[in-house]
Amino acid sequence: MERRRYLKKVSLETALKxxxxxxxxxxxxxxxxxxxxxxxxxxxxxxxxxxxxxxxFHCSAVDGIAVRAADTFGTSETVPARLPPDxxxxxxTGDPIPDRFDAVVMVExxxxxxxxxxxxxxxxxxxxxxxxxxxxxxxxxxxxxxxxRLRPADxxxxxxxxxxxVAVRLRPRLAILxxxxxxxxxxxxPEEQERPGRVVETNSHLIAGMAAEWGAEPRRFPxxxxxxxxxxxxxxxxxxxxxxxxxxxGSSAGRDDFVPVVIGELGKLLAHGVEIMPGKPMxxxxxxxxxxxxxxxxxxxxxxxxxxxVCEQFLRPLLHQMLGLPAP
Numbered sequence: 001m002e003r004r005r006y007l008k009k010v011s012l013e014t015a016l017k018x019x020x021x022x023x024x025x026x027x028x029x030x031x032x033x034x035x036x037x038x039x040x041x042x043x044x045x046x047x048x049x050x051x052x053x054x055x056x057f058h059c060s061a062v063d064g065i066a067v068r069a070a071d072t073f074g075t076s077e078t079v080p081a082r083l084p085p086d087x088x089x090x091x092x093t094g095d096p097i098p099d100r101f102d103a104v105v106m107v108e109x110x111x112x113x114x115x116x117x118x119x120x121x122x123x124x125x126x127x128x129x130x131x132x133x134x135x136x137x138x139x140x141x142x143x144x145x146x147x148x149r150l151r152p153a154d155x156x157x158x159x160x161x162x163x164x165x166v167a168v169r170l171r172p173r174l175a176i177l178x179x180x181x182x183x184x185x186x187x188x189x190p191e192e193q194e195r196p197g198r199v200v201e202t203n204s205h206l207i208a209g210m211a212a213e214w215g216a217e218p219r220r221f222p223x224x225x226x227x228x229x230x231x232x233x234x235x236x237x238x239x240x241x242x243x244x245x246x247x248x249x250g251s252s253a254g255r256d257d258f259v260p261v262v263i264g265e266l267g268k269l270l271a272h273g274v275e276i277m278p279g280k281p282m283x284x285x286x287x288x289x290x291x292x293x294x295x296x297x298x299x300x301x302x303x304x305x306x307x308x309x310v311c312e313q314f315l316r317p318l319l320h321q322m323l324g325l326p327a328p
Contacts, residue, residue, distance in 0.1 A: 008269055008270065008271050008273070009271075009272065009273035009274070009275070010271045010273070010274060011274070011275050012275060012276050014271075015270070015271045015314070016314070016317070018271055019270060019296070019314060019318065020317060020318065020321060022286055024286045024288075024294045024295055025286075025296050025318055025321060025322075026321065027322065028321075028322055028323070028324050029170040029171070029322050029323065030169070030170050031167045031168065031169060031170070032167070032168060032169075033165050033166070033167050033168075034168060035164065035165060036155060036158045036159055036163055036166050037155065039155060039168055040151075040152060040155055041149060041150060041215065042149070042168035042169070042171075042215075043147060043148065043150075043169045043215060043323045043324060043325060044144055044145070044146050044148045044150065044166060044168055044169075045168060045169055045324070046146050047142050047144065048142070048143050048144045048166060049141065049142055050138065050139050050141045050143050050161035050162065051139065051161055051162030052139050053133050053137060053138050053139045053161070054134070054135075054137040054157075054160045054161050055131055055134075055135065055136065056133055056139075057097075057133055058096065058097045058131070058132055058133055059094050059095060059097060059130070060091040060094065060095050060097060060104045060129065060130065060131070061093065061130060061131045062104060062107075062129045063092050063106070064091060064104050064105050064106045064108075064110060064129065065088040065089065065090055065091065065104065065105050065110055065118060066088060066089045066091045066097050066101035066103070066104050067083065067087065067088045067101055067104070067120075068087070068100065068101055068102060069103040069124045069125060069127075069128075071087055072103075072120055072122075073123055074123065075120050075122055076121065076122070076123075077121045080119050080121045081119070081120045082117055082119050082120075083117060083119075083120065085115075085117065088118060089101060097130055102127060103125065103126055103127060103128050104124075104128065104129035105122075105124050106129065109121070109122060136160075139161075143157060143161060146324070147324045147326075149215065149323075149325065150166070150168070169322075171215055171216055172215070172217065172243045172244055172319050172322045172323065173216070173217045173219065173241060173242045173244070174207075174208075174211045174217065174218045174219070174242060174244045175219055175221055175238035175239070175242035175244070175246065176204045176207050176208055176218055176220050176246050176248065177221045177224050177234050177238055177245065177246065177247045177248065178201045178203060178204045178220075178221075178224065178247075178248045178249065179223070179225075179226060179231060179248060179249045180199070180201075180224075180226060180249045180250065181225055181226045182197055182198060183198075183199055183200075183223045183249075184198045184199065184223075185200075185223065186200050186201060186205070188200075201223055203248045203249075203300070203304055204220045204248060205220070206304060206308065207248065207300070207307065207311060208220055210311050210312075210316075214315075214316050214319045214320070215319055215320075215323050215325075216244075216319050219241065219242070221234065221237070222234075224247075226250065228262055231247070231250065231258050231259055231262045232262050232265070235247070235262065235266060235287070235297065236266075236290070236292065239287055239292050239293070239295060239297075242295065243322065244296050244297070244298070244315075244322075245287065245296070245297040245298070246297070246299075246315065247297070247298070247300065248299075248300045248302060249300075249301070250299065251272070251282055251283045251299035251300065251302075259283060259299045260272040260283040260285075260299060263285035264285070265289070266285075266287050266288075266289050266290055266297075267287040267288040267289050267294075268285055268286045268288065269283065269285045270284040270285050270286065271283060272284075276309065276310075276313065278301070278305050279306045279310045279313065280301075280306075281301045282298070282299055282306075283298070283299035284296075284297075284298055284299075284314065285299075296318060298314055298315060298318075316328055
């Protein structure tokens with residue numbers, strides 16, 4: 001296979017435009033309905049409305065006694081109010097307020113008398129220390145918009161208002177293909193890893209971790225040999241599963257850097273060589289030929305810092321776009 005230097009060298013701005021504005025990169029993943037309790041980090045596909053009010057009854061905001069506010073009017077330290085047992089009800093925080101009462105006095109402000117009576121030295125205002133029904137959320141109120149990544153507090157809020165299932169976007173499936181004859185798996189024996197010329201393959205773990213944080217479903221594929229047919233076959237296998245294919249290494253202009261040419265054979269090479277540092281020896285393309293469905297493919301440099309930078313610059317905005325999130 002003929003070696004060339006950079007096949008389609010472009011600026012960062014041009015590369016991002018070619019990449020993110022291509023129809024294959026603008027497609028959003030489909031929706032699925034899942035349990036709210038399992039939806040942490042997922043992105044909503046539609047507005048979500050409260051199924052019930054929170055709280056759904058009037059309840060005490062403190063530990064104390066529920067009273068009729070009118071029974072305490074005029075009370076002061078010099079003119080205390082004495083209430084018999086049937087004129088109040090003991091309540092703890094979160095307890096429902098009995099219908100006949102409309103205020104709560106904190107337990108610290110109650111003096112307990114013999115026979116079950118109590119003495120108060122301050123008047124109670126109507127509805128003081130009471131959480132009204134719907135104070136946090138009202139049934140049918142919009143809780144979250146579409147395109148929202150669910151945080152722990154969001155999950156708790158949805159469950160509290162009766163939303164037990166939510167429609168979220170499928171995680172974009174990212175296939176990660178490390179390439180290079182010198183690579184050895186990080187779980188190989190120490191003897192294998194320490195052989196002269198061997199390099200422990202760790203970039204796929206870096207890429208997978210970053211992609212997972214950004215909402216993707218990454219899958220690390222086996223190490224690919226530096227042969228055009230091996231690269232070609234691995235891309236085909238990965239593309240049968242993935243929404244996005246990422247190859248690591250083999251994208252520069254060295255003797256065994258076949259990845260950009262193979263991308264061109266299997267689709268359209270959008271860019272090879274981008275004017276950023278580190279990260280210049282990268283490639284972008286769209287798979288579409290040889291029976292492959294149209295999907296984006298990115299070739300990352302093998303140097304870890306370069307791979308990190310290219311992921312931040314190109315992979316992260318692509319995944320956000322596929323999830324319907326604003327650009328990072």
